Amino acid sequence: MKKIIFSLLLTIGVINTASAVEGNADAGKTKAASCASCHGATGISAIGTFPNLAGQKAAYIVKQLADFKSGARTNMMMAPMAANLSEQDMADLAAYFSIQKRTSEEAVASDDSSAPATASAAGSVEIVTSTTAKGLYAGDVKAGQEKSVMCASCHGADGNSLIAIYPKLAGQSASYTAKQLANFKSGERVNSIMAGMVAGLSPKDMDDLAAYFAVQTPTAGQGEGSDIGHKLYFGGDVNKGITACVACHGVKGKGMAQAGFPALAGQNAAYLKTQLTSFRSGSRGNDRNNMMRNIAIKLSDSDIDELVNYMSSLK
Ligand code: HEC
Ligand code: HEC
Ligand code: HEC
Missing domain, CATH: 1.10.760.10 (Cytochrome c-like domain)
Incomplete structure (x- = not known):
């Protein structure tokens, strides 16, 4: 008997150390x-x-x-x-x-050839947390300011749009903003207003505008906050397959400029809601490797509302 218990204990011990x-x-x-x-x-x-x-x-x-x-x-x-x-x-x-x-093979097959070159060359992407959400900008801030006059009516002179359906651009990483402008122009991101705005912009104009908005200070968000949204943002939901937003958008919602993950903190709630809904339906599909579509498709309407209340309240 003693022997059996002993060997049982041993077996359990062995299993435990391998995997519980x-x-x-x-x-x-x-x-x-x-x-x-x-x-x-x-x-x-x-x-x-x-x-x-x-x-x-x-x-x-x-x-x-x-x-x-x-x-x-x-x-x-x-x-x-x-x-x-x-x-x-x-x-x-x-x-x-x-x-x-x-x-x-699969990785090669699913690799989006239109993705920025930085992402496809193996090992070349350096992920750095940006605490300021200011990207590395190729553009000229002063030149960008002059060109931004035609953006001010909707996005505000300093990129702090006062109208909830128009996104704030202030403090957004320049690389992300420049990518969006290029995507609106190529049609990878579809919006009739913005398509008209970017039609005449050269890549240099886009870089300049992006640099100008990146160095502006974003105003505090107007969101009411949400405990459920906070939990989802930081923890995701492994049973529903929802990746934690914090992994890419950062602890304070400032994004990660070099990885192309945008800042969301204090963004206008109505705009955030449209974007999550668009990623969910697939009508916005300019996210490399379906990064956002794969997540948004798992979000319920109430998940979206709670997340939006949370993100728009971040300072
Ligand atoms: C008439 C209003 C209007 C004007 C003027 C305008 N925009 Fe926009 N902009 C919008 C709307 C609406 C959206 C949201 C599009 C969507 O839902 O996809 C948007 C979205 C954007 C985005 C995407 C932001 C994000 O977080 O992804 C960028 C960048 C942008 N605009 C830059 C500009 C620039 C630069 C100019 C000036 C050259 C400009 N816009 C002029 C209405 C406008
Ligand atoms: C694996 C990385 C990753 C994770 C995790 C992630 N995102 Fe994103 N998100 C992105 C990328 C990349 C983009 C920009 C896509 C593009 O290039 O236009 C984006 C864009 C967005 C936008 C649009 C921002 C704008 O200004 O238009 C919203 C809103 C958003 N994400 C919310 C969320 C929420 C909420 C979660 C968690 C439920 C989440 N994201 C998780 C990578 C991620
Ligand atoms: C936002 C991107 C992202 C998401 C989402 C993510 N990971 Fe990771 N994972 C990474 C990165 C980056 C590393 C490399 C970490 C390092 O350099 O130390 C990593 C490393 C790992 C490793 C260590 C691999 C090794 O060879 O040492 C494991 C295991 C892992 N991840 C599992 C998972 C699992 C399981 C999930 C889903 C529950 C997950 N990851 C979700 C980015 C991610």
């Missing part, structure tokens, strides 16, 4: 939806600094997730992703990714 809970790959597949925007749906990432997870050893994946959660391994994108994962979630995710094939 048994993973289920099917459950993991569903939960992996919130990882897809960065690691790819099957664990083959399209971005140089985001690791492939396909074919990785399950126990290693579980350990890394536990370390990101405990803080033993630090990474500003993975910390919020791991924060809400249970041991079961980690085991399921690891089970799913570990059995995926390690081939890069």
Whole structure:
């Protein structure tokens, strides 16, 4: 009897150190939806600094997730992703990714050739948190100011639009703004008002305008705030496959300029709502690798309302 209990204890001990809970790959597949925007749906990432997870050893994946959660391994994108994962979630995710094939064909096939060159060259994307939301700008601020006269009626002279359906541009990263202007011109982002505004702009005009608005100070948001929105923003929802917004848009909603993630803090609520709804329906589809569409499609109307109330209240 003693012997049996002893060997039982031993076995449990061994299982415990390998992995505390048994993973289920099917459950993991569903939960992996919130990882897809960065690691790819099957664990083959399209971005140089985001690791492939396909074919990785399950126990290693579980350990890394536990370390990101405990803080033993630090990474500003993975910390919020791991924060809400249970041991079961980690085991399921690891089970799913570990059995995926390690081939890069899919990543190549899904790589958007129209994406900025910085993103497609492996390893060339440097993710840096921008605390000021001011990008690295190619443009000339002074020249941008002169050209911005025709934008002022809707976006405000300093980029702080007073009309809720028009976005604030003040403090937005220059790289993001310049990309939007180019997208309106090429038709990748569809809006009839803005299409007319950008038709005559050269790439240099776009850079100048973007630089001018990037150095303006955004006014505080008018949003009322939301606890539910706050929770979703920081934690996402692993069961619904919603990636935490904080991973890309930052702790204070200031975005990450070099990665092309826009600032959202204090943005006009009505505008934010239109954008999330447009990403959800696919009518806005200028997000590289479907980053926002994959997330927005999982958001309910009330999720959107709560998130918008939260983001528009950020200073
Ligand atoms: C916003 C982008 C983003 C999202 C979303 C994301 N990750 Fe990551 N992940 C990263 C980055 C960047 C790294 C590399 C971290 C580093 O450099 O230390 C990483 C690293 C990892 C690693 C370590 C890999 C290794 O080889 O050491 C694991 C495991 C992982 N992620 C799992 C996940 C899982 C599971 C999810 C979904 C629940 C997820 N990630 C969602 C960006 C993301
Ligand atoms: C007549 C009003 C109007 C004028 C004038 C106007 N815009 Fe806009 N702008 C809009 C609207 C409406 C949107 C939202 C489009 C959408 O919903 O996709 C927008 C969106 C934008 C965006 C996207 C912001 C984001 O956060 O993604 C940028 C950048 C922008 N405008 C820059 C400019 C610039 C630069 C000018 C001047 C050259 C200009 N706009 C002139 C109405 C205007
Ligand atoms: C994997 C990174 C990533 C995550 C996670 C993410 N976003 Fe985004 N988001 C982006 C990118 C990239 C864009 C800009 C797309 C483009 O180039 O036009 C964007 C754009 C937006 C915009 C439009 C901003 C504007 O000025 O037009 C809103 C609103 C938004 N995101 C909200 C959210 C919310 C809410 C969440 C969480 C539920 C979230 N995002 C999670 C990457 C992300």
